[in-house]
Amino acid sequence: MGAVQSVFTEQELDNYQALTYLSKRAILNVYKRFSSLNPTAILHDKNARMPFSTVTDIQELRANPFKDQLMKVFSSSPDGMTFEDFLDMISVFSDEAPKSVKVEYAFRIYDFDGDDMISSNDLKEVINRLTGDDNAFTEGEMQLLIDNILEESDLDVDDALSFAEFEHVISKAPDFSSSFRIRL
Amino acid sequence: MSHPYQNTGDFDTIPMHQFNPAFQSASLERQSALPPDGTHYEFATYGYPETRAHLEPPGPELHRGGFRSLHRTQTTDNRYGDNRETKDDIAMENLLKRLPSRQLESAANNAAKTLHRRHSRNKSRHGAIYHSTLRDGDLEDMIGSSSLLDADEEERVEEAIRSTPATMATRRSMIQKLSSRKRKSPGFMKRMNYSIGMGWKHFKDNMAELKYTMQLWHSHLKKIEGHFGTNVLSYFVFLKWLLLINIPTLLLTLGFIVAPQIIYRWLQQDTLGYISSEKFSGMELLTGAGWFEPTELYYGYYTNKTIQVIGSKSYKMQVAYLFTCGGYYLLTIIILGQSILSSYRKYYIEAGGFQSMQIVFKVLCSWDHGLTSAEAVKLKHKSVYLEFKEYLAGANKDKMRKTMIDRCKLFWLRVFTNVVVLVLIGASGYLVFYLSGTQLNRNTLFSNQTTSAAGVSTNETKNPWLLLVLPLCIGLIHRIMPIMFDFIEGYEQYEIPKSELYMHLSRSMVLRVTTLSVLVIYWYTEVSQSPDVPCWETFMGQELYRLVIVDFIFTLFSTLISELIRRLLVGRVKRVTHPTFALARNTLELIYSQALCWLGTFFAPLLSLIVIIKLIIIFYIKMISVLQNCKPSERPWRATWSHTIFLGYLFLFYLLTTVAVACGIIFIKPSIGCGPYQGKDVMYSVVPELVDSWKEEYAWISTVIYFVSSPGFIAAILVALGMGVYMIRTIMMGRQEAVQRLKQQLVLEGKDKTFLLNLLNQVTERHTCTSVSTTVRPLTQQISPQDDIVSPGGRVFVRSLAESTLGGR
Numbered sequence: 001m002g003a004v005q006s007v008f009t010e011q012e013l014d015n016y017q018a019l020t021y022l023s024k025r026a027i028l029n030v031y032k033r034f035s036s037l038n039p040t041a042i043l044h045d046k047n048a049r050m051p052f053s054t055v056t057d058i059q060e061l062r063a064n065p066f067k068d069q070l071m072k073v074f075s076s077s078p079d080g081m082t083f084e085d086f087l088d089m090i091s092v093f094s095d096e097a098p099k100s101v102k103v104e105y106a107f108r109i110y111d112f113d114g115d116d117m118i119s120s121n122d123l124k125e126v127i128n129r130l131t132g133d134d135n136a137f138t139e140g141e142m143q144l145l146i147d148n149i150l151e152e153s154d155l156d157v158d159d160a161l162s163f164a165e166f167e168h169v170i171s172k173a174p175d176f177s178s179s180f181r182i183r184l
Numbered sequence: 185m186s187h188p189y190q191n192t193g194d195f196d197t198i199p200m201h202q203f204n205p206a207f208q209s210a211s212l213e214r215q216s217a218l219p220p221d222g223t224h225y226e227f228a229t230y231g232y233p234e235t236r237a238h239l240e241p242p243g244p245e246l247h248r249g250g251f252r253s254l255h256r257t258q259t260t261d262n263r264y265g266d267n268r269e270t271k272d273d274i275a276m277e278n279l280l281k282r283l284p285s286r287q288l289e290s291a292a293n294n295a296a297k298t299l300h301r302r303h304s305r306n307k308s309r310h311g312a313i314y315h316s317t318l319r320d321g322d323l324e325d326m327i328g329s330s331s332l333l334d335a336d337e338e339e340r341v342e343e344a345i346r347s348t349p350a351t352m353a354t355r356r357s358m359i360q361k362l363s364s365r366k367r368k369s370p371g372f373m374k375r376m377n378y379s380i381g382m383g384w385k386h387f388k389d390n391m392a393e394l395k396y397t398m399q400l401w402h403s404h405l406k407k408i409e410g411h412f413g414t415n416v417l418s419y420f421v422f423l424k425w426l427l428l429i430n431i432p433t434l435l436l437t438l439g440f441i442v443a444p445q446i447i448y449r450w451l452q453q454d455t456l457g458y459i460s461s462e463k464f465s466g467m468e469l470l471t472g473a474g475w476f477e478p479t480e481l482y483y484g485y486y487t488n489k490t491i492q493v494i495g496s497k498s499y500k501m502q503v504a505y506l507f508t509c510g511g512y513y514l515l516t517i518i519i520l521g522q523s524i525l526s527s528y529r530k531y532y533i534e535a536g537g538f539q540s541m542q543i544v545f546k547v548l549c550s551w552d553h554g555l556t557s558a559e560a561v562k563l564k565h566k567s568v569y570l571e572f573k574e575y576l577a578g579a580n581k582d583k584m585r586k587t588m589i590d591r592c593k594l595f596w597l598r599v600f601t602n603v604v605v606l607v608l609i610g611a612s613g614y615l616v617f618y619l620s621g622t623q624l625n626r627n628t629l630f631s632n633q634t635t636s637a638a639g640v641s642t643n644e645t646k647n648p649w650l651l652l653v654l655p656l657c658i659g660l661i662h663r664i665m666p667i668m669f670d671f672i673e674g675y676e677q678y679e680i681p682k683s684e685l686y687m688h689l690s691r692s693m694v695l696r697v698t699t700l701s702v703l704v705i706y707w708y709t710e711v712s713q714s715p716d717v718p719c720w721e722t723f724m725g726q727e728l729y730r731l732v733i734v735d736f737i738f739t740l741f742s743t744l745i746s747e748l749i750r751r752l753l754v755g756r757v758k759r760v761t762h763p764t765f766a767l768a769r770n771t772l773e774l775i776y777s778q779a780l781c782w783l784g785t786f787f788a789p790l791l792s793l794i795v796i797i798k799l800i801i802i803f804y805i806k807m808i809s810v811l812q813n814c815k816p817s818e819r820p821w822r823a824t825w826s827h828t829i830f831l832g833y834l835f836l837f838y839l840l841t842t843v844a845v846a847c848g849i850i851f852i853k854p855s856i857g858c859g860p861y862q863g864k865d866v867m868y869s870v871v872p873e874l875v876d877s878w879k880e881e882y883a884w885i886s887t888v889i890y891f892v893s894s895p896g897f898i899a900a901i902l903v904a905l906g907m908g909v910y911m912i913r914t915i916m917m918g919r920q921e922a923v924q925r926l927k928q929q930l931v932l933e934g935k936d937k938t939f940l941l942n943l944l945n946q947v948t949e950r951h952t953c954t955s956v957s958t959t960v961r962p963l964t965q966q967i968s969p970q971d972d973i974v975s976p977g978g979r980v981f982v983r984s985l986a987e988s989t990l991g992g993r
Contacts, residue, residue, distance in 0.1 A: 019346060019355050023392045063561040064553060076351045084352040093553065104349040110548065123547065130551055131572065132565030141576055145543065148575075153544045156934020166548075168930065173549045174531040178414050182553050183406050 007031065007046065020091035026184075027087065033058065033184055034086050042083070049080035060182050065129040066109055073108045093182040102180045103170050107163050118161040120146050279943075284935045338362070339381070400424060404807055410556035412816045413564065416765050417554075418827060419774075420803065426778055427799045429519050433512040433785060434792040440508040441789050442480050444499055448491045470733055471651045471726075481729070483787045484722035484858035502870045505860045506849070509786050513842055516782070520835050527828045543575055563816045594677065601672050608668065609695050612661045613702045616654075620706045623654040624714065654727070655734035658699055662776075663738060666692045666769070686829070689768055693833055696776050697840060700783070703727070704844050712852050719858040725788030732780050732791065736798050739773055743805060747813040764817040765810050771830050779837035786845050 678684035
């Protein structure tokens with residue numbers, strides 16, 4: 001497994017393997033990528049925190065419109081992301097993670113204001129991020145979109161999607177797992 | 185006053201052990217409020233008995249996007265004395281009975297309970313949306329309590345910990361707590377189970393590691409996904425999968441057929457080389473005839489003798505050939521069946537009825553997180569934007585119902601076009617038949633010259649190109665007919681582009697099936713009887729080899745034309761748009777080539793090797809072409825549920841080829857003079873002879889076979905199978921019904937909130953006169969912003985509720 005193997009003990013690797021959905025080699029690969037962001041800091045302290053801007057610079061995340069939410073959801077503190085948080089993120093986005101775990105995190109990612117519900121404002125933000133900066137909808141179109149979304153999925157008619165409704169919708173989406181995936 | 189809401193300042197818990205939960209709903213438990221001032225509220229939760237929501241203000245470690253990591257911790261202390269509890273219980277119970285969702289309780293209760301119990305016994309393996317078998321409260325319970333765990337439960341708890349949405353530090357502490365507990369010292373059986381389970385788990389882990397390192401083409405697939413998304417990726421993944429399922433076939437044929445043949449030749453030491461009057465020229469690669477003919481490539485070369493290897497051990501070639509063929513067909517059907525079932529389960533059963541949720545899917549599931557290149561992301565933005573615009577346009581349009589006359593006209597138009605299509609397909613079939621006839625003559629002349637070593641010279645010039653006429657024609661038919669189908673479909677006025685696409689694919693498929701079946705029937709009937717062809721199996725093998733090669737060449741050409749040349753023409757010629765990757769057409773071509781492989785492997789055992797090489801070359805060519813020439817399509821395409829359809833087509837082709845080869849084995853007389861079955865009546869007769877020989881050696885086999893093939897036994901098996909199917913079907917219907925009820929329940933649970941809010945309004949209104957007038961004001965102050973009353977979810981609702989009850993004291 002190369003020189004990187006000296007970083008983790010066998011026990012630690014076993015631990016990581018039990019806690020995530022990745023294989024040992026995958027974990028080491030994640031470590032390699034993470035430490036390449038700032039090798040000196042990581043060498044000094046395995047659990048160093050990287051500022052968000054450095055982490056989102058990796059090729060897989062650079063173009064993702066939800067990268068700031070990803071950082072916010074997976075980090076254990078607002079100052080930055082440690083290796084373990086990063087590992088957590090890659091594990092959730094891997095192939096082996098079950099759909100229930102992905103749905104949990106997808107809900108948090110789409111919940112921009114953090115109130116446990118995907119309200120109209122959250123949906124508005126999601127649509128804006130999806131269509132990018134140069135494509136915009138008029139106010140009326142946006143409202144129509146949101147109304148239709150809520151009509152289809154909001155079961156208790158409270159103008160917001162709770163986790164149950166979100167899960168209910170996603171359970172019917174066949175291509176959710178394949179699109180909610182990042183390969184490192 | 186013993187009003188249920190007004191006993192204390194807090195909003196009371198509802199002791200759960202007193203009533204039955206309607207169904208386990210983790211959802212409502214989630215709507216735990218986080219009042220910013222940090223006061224403790226115990227909020228009513230449904231669903232799990234003896235769970236109380238004990239809300240804590242978010243600690244520094246738990247603050248992640250406003251979420252708490254674990255939804256509930258369990259408090260077992262009971263604040264209130266028993267007396268008050270019973271009175272409150274009864275009142276609360278009465279209230280809860282009036283909730284809308286409880287109306288279905290009696291019926292749904294039993295169904296849900298048994299369903300949940302059954303589900304909790306099954307492990308959720310396929311990434312299904314089932315909740316983990318342990319509820320979070322349960323999890324805490326198991327980790328914290330002092331009772332001992334056994335291996336099974338421990339594994340489940342570990343799995344539940346792994347899927348808990350908390351930080352890694354929290355999970356690690358949970359696992360440490362778990363491992364620090366004493367385990368039950370298990371009995372002997374349990375210990376053995378545990379060690380076997382552990383060994384199996386280690387084996388699976390090692391396999392996963394191996395799989396990770398040996399991923400074929402991982403970086404290439406990642407590049408394609410980054411540029412084009414999961415749609416185009418699905419084609420390449422399908423190609424890789426086909427490659428992988430051909431490898432066992434190849435290994436079986438190499439190991440059991442080709443290797444013994446080579447050993448036999450080596451043992452014979454008759455001829456140290458191939459008997460051939462032809463020199464090897466490059467043409468043979470194309471035509472497969474000539475030098476290739478009397479080699480291991482074709483059936484005709486294989487011996488029918490039993491090979492004496494060491495002393496008395498003998499290897500019966502006849503038996504081996506047939507059983508190897510059966511072996512790889514069986515293997516293939518197992519692999520195919522498994523993948524179809526898993527794909528069907530994933531995309532149809534769990535999706536079930538997703539047609540109604542178009543826009544929600546588009547918003548919530550359409551972003552492909554695997555996209556990495558900036559250009560692809562920009563295109564994806566545009567594509568999503570166009571999709572939304574299209575949806576908006578569709579939503580606004582009035583759906584005009586067609587009049588009766590219009591519908592009649594459309595119906596007859598479609599009947600007419602289908603008749604036209606069938607006529608076209610029939611015409612192509614006849615063309616193929618006619619060409620095969622002339623081909624037979626040409627081939628006879630050609631091969632007569634190779635086999636007649638006596639040097640009978642004829643006036644015909646040996647032109648190997650003549651052999652390629654039939655395959656070229658067939659290839660042209662397969663490429664040109666779909667263009668005509670496209671043209672016809674333009675008139676058929678399909679509303680949904682997807683149904684048009686599937687119609688087109690079905691027609692192309694029927695065309696290919698027709699041409700192939702005409703060929704096979706011709707070969708079996710005419711060629712095998714023809715005196716001019718000494719070895720019809722080799723002839724068939726050669727024809728199939730040529731078909732494979734020509735198909736390969738046509739694929740290369742069509743890639744060239746449709747992608748490279750179009751890209752070059754984009755700027756220069758008007759009305760030529762940028763090429764996009766035609767997923768459906770390419771996948772169908774892959775399926776067809778695989779069908780040819782299955783059909784031909786019996787008659788040309790090394791054909792699977794050739795198809796593997798062909799697939800590898802096609803992968804690289806397509807990949808380079810896509811990356812250089814194509815742009816991602818702006819139209820969305822749901823690659824996932826079309827995956828099931830393509831697997832279905834593949835399976836259909838597989839069945840047809842199996843039937844064709846089986847007919848050949850069972851009904852057609854093998855040629856005299858070549859191949860492992862020379863001189864036999866039918867190839868299948870090897871099997872009864874084998875069984876007879878066993879009967880001579882072991883007498884009991886004949887009784888067993890007699891018993892097994894007796895009508896009573898077979899009838900009994902059929903009856904058992906029928907009963908099994910019936911039972912599974914009734915279970916399925918029961919579960920469907922339970923699902924329907926649960927869906928209704930879900931909707932009604934949501935209405936609970938509105939009901940409670942109305943009730944609260946009534947309650948507070950009733951108390952305005954007796955209490956301080958300020959009670960009303962906090963509520964009204966909260967109500968006046970319109971969205972607060974309309975969206976009673978989350979913090980806002982409970983805060984308003986709590987403050988109103990606080991004010992009402």
